[in-house]
Amino acid sequence: MNILNYTEEHHEFRKRLQDYFAKEVTPYAAKWETDHIIPKEAWKKAGKAGFLCTSVSKEYGGIGGDFIYSAIVCEEMTKTFQTGLAMSLHSDVVVPYIDEYGSEELKKRFLPGCVSGDIVAAVAMTEPDAGSDLSSLTTTAVEDGDEIIISGSKTFISNGIHCDAVIVAAKDPAVENPYQAMSLYVVEDGTPGFTRGRHLDKMGWHSQDTAELFFNDCRIPKANLLGEKGYGFLMLMGKLQQERLVCAMGAVYGARQVIDGAVEYFKTTKDASGKPLSKYQAVQFALVEMETDVRIAETFIQKLIADHMEKADIKTETSMAKYWTTDLANRVSGRCLEMMEDFGMVEQNPMVQAWRDFRITSIFAGTNEIMKFIVAKLMQL
Amino acid sequence: MLALNKSQKQIQKAVRDFSKGEFDKEHIIEIDKSREYPKDIWEKAAELGFIGIHFPEALSGSGMGVFDNVIVAEELCRKDSSIGITLSTAGYASECLLRFGSDDLKQKFLPKVAEGKILSGGAFTEPDQGTDITRIKTTARKEGGHFIINGDKSFVVNGGLAGFYVVLCKTDSACEPETGGMSLILVEADRDGLTAEDVGRKLGVNQMATTGLLLRNVTVPISNLIGEEGKGYANLQKFFVESRILVAAQALGTAEGALDRALVYVKGREQFNRPIVKFQVTQHKIADMATRIELARLITYEAASQFDQGNIDPKMASMAKLTATKVAMEVTDEALQLHGGYGYMTEYEVEHFYRDAKVCQIREGNNRVQKDIIAEAVIGRIK
Numbered sequence: 001m002n003i004l005n006y007t008e009e010h011h012e013f014r015k016r017l018q019d020y021f022a023k024e025v026t027p028y029a030a031k032w033e034t035d036h037i038i039p040k041e042a043w044k045k046a047g048k049a050g051f052l053c054t055s056v057s058k059e060y061g062g063i064g065g066d067f068i069y070s071a072i073v074c075e076e077m078t079k080t081f082q083t084g085l086a087m088s089l090h091s092d093v094v095v096p097y098i099d100e101y102g103s104e105e106l107k108k109r110f111l112p113g114c115v116s117g118d119i120v121a122a123v124a125m126t127e128p129d130a131g132s133d134l135s136s137l138t139t140t141a142v143e144d145g146d147e148i149i150i151s152g153s154k155t156f157i158s159n160g161i162h163c164d165a166v167i168v169a170a171k172d173p174a175v176e177n178p179y180q181a182m183s184l185y186v187v188e189d190g191t192p193g194f195t196r197g198r199h200l201d202k203m204g205w206h207s208q209d210t211a212e213l214f215f216n217d218c219r220i221p222k223a224n225l226l227g228e229k230g231y232g233f234l235m236l237m238g239k240l241q242q243e244r245l246v247c248a249m250g251a252v253y254g255a256r257q258v259i260d261g262a263v264e265y266f267k268t269t270k271d272a273s274g275k276p277l278s279k280y281q282a283v284q285f286a287l288v289e290m291e292t293d294v295r296i297a298e299t300f301i302q303k304l305i306a307d308h309m310e311k312a313d314i315k316t317e318t319s320m321a322k323y324w325t326t327d328l329a330n331r332v333s334g335r336c337l338e339m340m341e342d343f344g345m346v347e348q349n350p351m352v353q354a355w356r357d358f359r360i361t362s363i364f365a366g367t368n369e370i371m372k373f374i375v376a377k378l379m380q381l
Numbered sequence: 382m383l384a385l386n387k388s389q390k391q392i393q394k395a396v397r398d399f400s401k402g403e404f405d406k407e408h409i410i411e412i413d414k415s416r417e418y419p420k421d422i423w424e425k426a427a428e429l430g431f432i433g434i435h436f437p438e439a440l441s442g443s444g445m446g447v448f449d450n451v452i453v454a455e456e457l458c459r460k461d462s463s464i465g466i467t468l469s470t471a472g473y474a475s476e477c478l479l480r481f482g483s484d485d486l487k488q489k490f491l492p493k494v495a496e497g498k499i500l501s502g503g504a505f506t507e508p509d510q511g512t513d514i515t516r517i518k519t520t521a522r523k524e525g526g527h528f529i530i531n532g533d534k535s536f537v538v539n540g541g542l543a544g545f546y547v548v549l550c551k552t553d554s555a556c557e558p559e560t561g562g563m564s565l566i567l568v569e570a571d572r573d574g575l576t577a578e579d580v581g582r583k584l585g586v587n588q589m590a591t592t593g594l595l596l597r598n599v600t601v602p603i604s605n606l607i608g609e610e611g612k613g614y615a616n617l618q619k620f621f622v623e624s625r626i627l628v629a630a631q632a633l634g635t636a637e638g639a640l641d642r643a644l645v646y647v648k649g650r651e652q653f654n655r656p657i658v659k660f661q662v663t664q665h666k667i668a669d670m671a672t673r674i675e676l677a678r679l680i681t682y683e684a685a686s687q688f689d690q691g692n693i694d695p696k697m698a699s700m701a702k703l704t705a706t707k708v709a710m711e712v713t714d715e716a717l718q719l720h721g722g723y724g725y726m727t728e729y730e731v732e733h734f735y736r737d738a739k740v741c742q743i744r745e746g747n748n749r750v751q752k753d754i755i756a757e758a759v760i761g762r763i764k
Binding site: 204280355364369 | 710742747
């Protein structure tokens with residue numbers, strides 16, 4: 001039984017997306033990885049083809065699709081072996097802030113562009129000294145007439161180089177309580193005082209533009225405030241359920257890619273005597289263990305997607321899933337590489353890239369330690 | 382007795398001083414990308430006697446043991462896993478000459494290795510056979526006073542850069558079992574018919590070259606035979622005892638280096654108004670890492686010490702390799718995690734310790750190979 005109800009429309013969408021990726025993404029993935037960036041045009045193409053922000057309503061240019069569309073995009077993306085065209089991040093992590101909390105004016109200004117790919121979105125929470133502890137961020141937002149002046153530094157911002165609109169978490173220095181001081185603002189590319197720092201060099205996600213962002217007396221209109229002033233922390237918390245779910249989905253779909261690839265490899269690779277490696281009992285047991293783990297993860301994730309679609313509060317479960325599935329992806333890929341012997345250490349092997357790419361997933365969107373910290377609180381421990 | 386003696390402590394300190402002075406973080410990260418051999422550092426390391434410390438003094442070594450070589454590798458890797466592994470593998474497979482080679486071959490090649498004039502390489506495995514070398518296709522045919530060698534080798538350490546390769550060849554195709562018809566032959570890099578084929582980037586230790594090696598009618602004198610004819614496979618198994626202990630030492634140093642960096646980071650990084658070292662879970666992670674490192678150290682030193690006492694035990698070497706590389710993987714993983722987002726960034730180094738630990742786990746036989754060896758030793762020959 002499928003926990004999720006895929007309709008004919010969903011299947012057609014997936015087919016179109018697969019065709020699109022086969023033509024416009026997969027052939028370039030290796031180049032993008034080597035270039036350490038994707039052409040910005042790739043965003044526009046994906047948007048024009050109708051694959052960005054599937055949840056945005058028709059009124060703003062989207063298709064008003066349910067979360068299964070997001071899941072399909074996330075799943076198919078893991079098969080492209082590139083991370084630069086981070087469609088799930090843009091569509092299901094960042095844009096929902098504008099979609100849900102933005103004023104009508106902001107939505108009209110930004111959503112159609114986000115859907116068409118003309119506006120690449122990013123969210124800037126993390127700072128050099130404020131990672132897990134979001135409340136300690138020091139970027140300030142000070143009102144000055146009709147304007148807000150933003151000052152501070154952000155780091156590890158995904159889509160940092162390409163972004164045209166960035167949602168910035170900043171504090172009003174006049175408010176003492178760090179949680180109540182925080183608000184979210186949309187800052188547009190080209191705003192004086194908004195500059196990009198280094199394009200950061202990472203172990204994986206090579207095609208993804210992760211960067212530092214700087215705001216030096218950056219003046220934005222007051223209308224660029226998302227939601228209400230002082231509700232920044234609550235809004236972030238409110239959206240983290242989906243963000244963590246998306247992380248967990250990416251990890252499970254990615255782990256599926258790896259285990260499928262490994263099964264294929266061990267079946268088709270033979271030892272010197274001509275015996276397929278998959279005939280070795282140690283290989284069999286290892287693959288069985290990993291396949292079992294991945295299937296458990298798949299069942300869990302489908303259940304969470306279904307619950308999330310019913311708007312259930314699954315903060316506990318998504319935090320659990322984020323930590324458990326990202327650890328799983330790391331464990332499975334690491335074990336497969338080790339079992340592949342020398343071929344497990346050459347970059348020609350796509351699984352090497354998967355292993356490097358997975359490693360950040362137990363850190364970003366809240367480290368797995370933070371996930372346990374949150375669950376402990378939710379369990380009232 | 383596993384405690385370091387005075388001379389070993391001096392070696393440790395000398396290597397520590399050397400690596401502290403010579404290893405430049407930015408340069409190391411740069412040559413990870415460009416895949417450039419750290420020639421200057423290698424030459425200096427050789428000058429100070431850190432390459433081939435276990436060769437006799439007459440062959441430009443220091444007349445020390447495998448244990449001493451382990452200490453050198455451990456300390457180098459502790460400062461930097463990539464450079465440490467690269468330098469301590471500079472004389473790869475030269476031990477085949479050292480242990481089994483003729484005096485002529487030893488005198489001709491080993492001093493150059495120890496003096497940092499040439500690298501050495503080993504060409505054992507072949508394409509599509511993984512680490513299984515019980516069957517190989519490369520042949521060495523005797524003709525006149527020469528061997529004529531033909532075949533393809535894969536994952537040749539120091540391929541393309543080495544001055545010579547130790548090549549595992551079939552010298553008697555009719556022999557049963559096949560392993561009894563294999564011999565080790567030294568092939569100088571400048572022989573005609575020898576081509577190195579780049580395997581491209583690896584997931585770690587990109588400063589060290591790994592290539593395929595094509596041999597097409599490569600002709601070498603009979604005197605290039607290392608050890609007895611037909612003993613190649615058996616001798617290679619003895620060499621692997623030594624090389625696996627060395628990989629264990631590299632893994633041990635890699636783990637220690639990762640812990641060193643994690644300690645600095647967790648003491649300095651403040652979140653939730655306190656250094657993250659104040660969290661119990663952080664403390665226990667550190668405790669686990671330190672405990673595992675001690676386990677890796679004990680088994681690695683024990684294996685090295687037994688080797689020096691004349692017990693060339695494949696089981697001990699495999700146990701050390703299996704354990705130390707697992708520890709390296711776990712410790713570097715946790716060190717990276719403790720660094721948060723910074724851990725994933727190239728400039729924070731732990732990410733390459735993590736990648737290099739994986740290389741240690743895979744090189745010189747993966748877990749399966751080690752377990753097969755251990756099982757056979759523990760259970761007895763399994764028919």
